[in-house]
Amino acid sequence: MKRRNFLKVSGLASAGLAVSAEAKPLEQRRLISGAPCVLSTWRHGVDANKAAWAVLDQKGSALDAVESGVRVTESDPESQSVGLGGLPDREGKVTLDACIMDHESNCGAVAFLQNIENPISVARRVMETTPHVFLAGKGAYRFAREQGFPHTELLTEKSRKAWEKWRENEKAEKPPINQENHDTIGMLALDAEGNLSGACTTSGWAYKLHGRVGDSPIIGAGLFVDNEVGAACATGMGEAVIRIAGSATVVELMRHGYSPQQACQEAVERIKAKHKDLKGLQVGFLALNRSGEVGAHSVYAGFDYAYRDAQSEEMRKASFDRNW
Numbered sequence: 001m002k003r004r005n006f007l008k009v010s011g012l013a014s015a016g017l018a019v020s021a022e023a024k025p026l027e028q029r030r031l032i033s034g035a036p037c038v039l040s041t042w043r044h045g046v047d048a049n050k051a052a053w054a055v056l057d058q059k060g061s062a063l064d065a066v067e068s069g070v071r072v073t074e075s076d077p078e079s080q081s082v083g084l085g086g087l088p089d090r091e092g093k094v095t096l097d098a099c100i101m102d103h104e105s106n107c108g109a110v111a112f113l114q115n116i117e118n119p120i121s122v123a124r125r126v127m128e129t130t131p132h133v134f135l136a137g138k139g140a141y142r143f144a145r146e147q148g149f150p151h152t153e154l155l156t157e158k159s160r161k162a163w164e165k166w167r168e169n170e171k172a173e174k175p176p177i178n179q180e181n182h183d184t185i186g187m188l189a190l191d192a193e194g195n196l197s198g199a200c201t202t203s204g205w206a207y208k209l210h211g212r213v214g215d216s217p218i219i220g221a222g223l224f225v226d227n228e229v230g231a232a233c234a235t236g237m238g239e240a241v242i243r244i245a246g247s248a249t250v251v252e253l254m255r256h257g258y259s260p261q262q263a264c265q266e267a268v269e270r271i272k273a274k275h276k277d278l279k280g281l282q283v284g285f286l287a288l289n290r291s292g293e294v295g296a297h298s299v300y301a302g303f304d305y306a307y308r309d310a311q312s313e314e315m316r317k318a319s320f321d322r323n324w
């Protein structure tokens with residue numbers, strides 16, 4: 001598609017997000033690869049980034065870094081939206097979704113996986129040892145067990161009590177999307193070779209219908225990596241992210257000249273345009289391009305992310321459109 005047409009289709013003008021005059025589509029730009037860095041969604045990203053940075057600092061691959069990083073959050077029983085200790089569905093079952101993608105566009109995913117603590121590593125095993133991309137449910141569990149992953153009870157006492165309390169007050173209404181029940185870890189990394197990888201893992205929307213799968217395991221929705229351009233991941237209401245192929249959209253916008261920040265903002269604009277009612281509809285995007293430039297934007301205030309490189313280790317606030 002010609003660039004002029006692309007801009008027309010993108011609704012860029014209506015979103016009021018002008019691309020800078022210097023912005024050029026990828027074929028006219030040379031993105032010089034940046035120094036190693038890692039970023040991940042929410043405060044639990046700090047510890048996850050430490051593990052990822054230990055890999056990157058030793059000149060390890062971005063792929064190893066993101067897997068090691070998000071495993072920390074998956075195995076943390078205090079993190080109630082990812083892995084062990086994740087809040088269950090309305091039947092009291094903890095069901096996990098995850099995906100991983102590398103610099104050669106290899107990818108693997110698992111969804112509706114139960115009783116396995118580290119779905120990200122199962123996703124990587126799907127990517128590396130099968131001809132498939134995506135395994136779900138019982139088949140994913142059986143595959144994980146065959147691969148040597150132990151059976152683990154994922155419902156902790158704390159999460160069971162929270163679920164029981166929710167059941168007492170349940171009014172068949174959707175539980176709110178907020179930091180406490182929906183904060184998925186998405187992680188993006190750039191390594192010393194200039195390669196990008198990403199990982200995304202979650203227990204999903206707390207008290208969801210049994211069988212519900214969100215954006216996190218869907219390549220192009222919860223996560224997307226294109227080593228020529230950049231990488232993106234999403235957090236928040238997965239249903240809304242899926243509707244706009246969120247992370248693939250962010251990466252594609254970067255290919256067409258948007259900075260990572262502009263790309264995240266435009267993706268949020270598209271979500272807003274597709275929903276009449278934005279009440280409680282929180283979605284946030286993170287983006288990283290080959291040069292190491294970062295973007296982060298959400299519908300509502302409160303989305304923050306952890307960043308780490310050789311010079312800095314910090315929490316950063318994403319820009320946002322609305323206060324709650």
Ligand code: GLY
Nearest residue numbers: 204205214236238
């Ligand atoms: N973004 C996580 C989910 O909706 O499941």
